[in-house]
Amino acid sequence: MTPSFCTIVPPHLLEHLAASENPSVAAAARRTLLADATARTARTRPRPDAPAPGAEAPAEPRRTIHDARNRTALPGAKVRDEGEEPVADATVNRAYTGLGATFALFRDAFGRDSMDGAGLPLIASVHYDEKYGNAFWNGEQMVFGDGDGEIFLDFTLPVDVIGHELAHGFTQYTANLEYFSQSGALNESVSDVFGSLVKQYALGQSADQADWLIGAGLFHPDVQGAALRSMKAPGTAYDDDVLGKDPQPAHMDDYVRTGQDNGGVHINSGIPNHAFYLAATELGGNAWERAGRIWYDVLTGGTLTPDTRFTEFAAATVRAARARYGDAAEIQAVTKAWAAVGVPTD
Amino acid sequence: MRIRVRRTGGFAGIERSAEVEADGPGWEALAAAVLAGDGAAGRGVPDGFAYEITIDGRTVRCADPHLTEAQRTLVSRVLREGA
Numbered sequence: 096m097t098p099s100f101c102t103i104v105p106p107h108l109l110e111h112l113a114a115s116e117n118p119s120v121a122a123a124a125r126r127t128l129l130a131d132a133t134a135r136t137a138r139t140r141p142r143p144d145a146p147a148p149g150a151e152a153p154a155e156p157r158r159t160i161h162d163a164r165n166r167t168a169l170p171g172a173k174v175r176d177e178g179e180e181p182v183a184d185a186t187v188n189r190a191y192t193g194l195g196a197t198f199a200l201f202r203d204a205f206g207r208d209s210m211d212g213a214g215l216p217l218i219a220s221v222h223y224d225e226k227y228g229n230a231f232w233n234g235e236q237m238v239f240g241d242g243d244g245e246i247f248l249d250f251t252l253p254v255d256v257i258g259h260e261l262a263h264g265f266t267q268y269t270a271n272l273e274y275f276s277q278s279g280a281l282n283e284s285v286s287d288v289f290g291s292l293v294k295q296y297a298l299g300q301s302a303d304q305a306d307w308l309i310g311a312g313l314f315h316p317d318v319q320g321a322a323l324r325s326m327k328a329p330g331t332a333y334d335d336d337v338l339g340k341d342p343q344p345a346h347m348d349d350y351v352r353t354g355q356d357n358g359g360v361h362i363n364s365g366i367p368n369h370a371f372y373l374a375a376t377e378l379g380g381n382a383w384e385r386a387g388r389i390w391y392d393v394l395t396g397g398t399l400t401p402d403t404r405f406t407e408f409a410a411a412t413v414r415a416a417r418a419r420y421g422d423a424a425e426i427q428a429v430t431k432a433w434a435a436v437g438v439p440t441d
Numbered sequence: 442m443r444i445r446v447r448r449t450g451g452f453a454g455i456e457r458s459a460e461v462e463a464d465g466p467g468w469e470a471l472a473a474a475v476l477a478g479d480g481a482a483g484r485g486v487p488d489g490f491a492y493e494i495t496i497d498g499r500t501v502r503c504a505d506p507h508l509t510e511a512q513r514t515l516v517s518r519v520l521r522e523g524a
Binding site for chain 1: 449450451452453454455456485486487488489490491505506508513517
């Protein structure tokens with residue numbers, strides 16, 4: 096069957112955002128408007144790992160969206176089940192579509208049936224709490240807030256944010272990287288990598304066409320910033336008088352030691368994020384095909400321990416590149432990428 | 442009574458702090474309930490917020506989604522009304 100990217104974003108909201116004076120918000124809205132059209136095209140693209148004719152039918156997602164109704168009890172009231180028609184609430188439909196886009200990437204690019212590889216049902220709750228400016232993975236499901244209305248808009252708006260949350264489930268079921276210090280920054284980076292790949296795959300973008308931003312369109316138009324994080328240029332995603340400047344480093348020389356944020360997991364993820372970006376753009380083409388496959392192989396390869404550090408992860412990507420592609424361009428690209436961010440691979 | 446809330450982590454990893462000079466029976470009861478709930482918090486979750494609530498020098502730590510009702514009420518009230 097087809098990737099379910101049947102976006103039902105209310106046109107009035109997208110058109111409003113597309114006309115925004117904030118160029119990043121406008122650009123994001125235009126991209127989302129465009130996504131409807133490109134996703135329809137994507138449905139007809141051949142899938143690299145598609146089974147041969149006569150083989151077992153490809154996996155299908157099992158999605159359920161709940162409405163927390165601005166309270167904090169989870170999961171809340173069920174509002175849309177797999178296969179049901181879109182509802183009037185655009186947030187519900189965006190979550191449903193984003194889960195589908197994430198499922199499609201893992202199935203089509205890596206031949207994986209959901210986050211656990213065994214058809215795990217995908218559950219999300221939207222409208223969590225009041226003016227809640229966050230989204231998280233609670234170990235079993237995704238949770239999305241509506242945004243505080245001053246800094247953040249609805250957390251279901253960027254599809255890479257939905258992919259990011261679900262990828263926390265993927266990590267939990269594979270390498271189970273401990274959410275602290277370097278392994279925590281790797282856990283965060285894996286979510287940014289696959290979140291970005293979800294968006295790139297849904298839009299049919301190659302590595303050089305992608306924006307490599309995490310959370311584009313999530314900031315309120317008054318905030319000075321394109322997104323929350325930039326894999327292409329960590330540290331440049333926002334610079335705002337209220338929020339301050341994007342604190343992400345792009346090199347080990349600038350690694351941030353802090354006791355906050357579980358040891359800076361959302362800060363130091365900039366380093367492995369940038370390594371992935373460098374490897375993917377060096378290889379060119381679609382990032383999910385080779386760079387993405389190498390990272391996927393590392394997560395699922397069973398060689399990482401929960402307390403894996405950057406150097407161990409980097410060495411694992413080199414081994415995975417050799418195992419899958421031999422002594423070729425892939426291994427060179429990966430080795431060069433880690434060297435560029437100051438992480439040794441041997 | 443001085444109440445300070447420091448929120449860290451979250452998807453954005455952007456820290457936020459606010460402080461209030463809290464007076465009145467409503468605040469007193471809420472503060473007492475928050476201090477009584479100390480230690481009830483479980484471990485945090487990926488992208489969840491972590492909170493430090495300091496009431497007259499005593500600090501309670503908690504993390505989403507394991508906040509008690511009193512912790513959640515106090516946190517949102519301080520972040521909304523505080524400076």
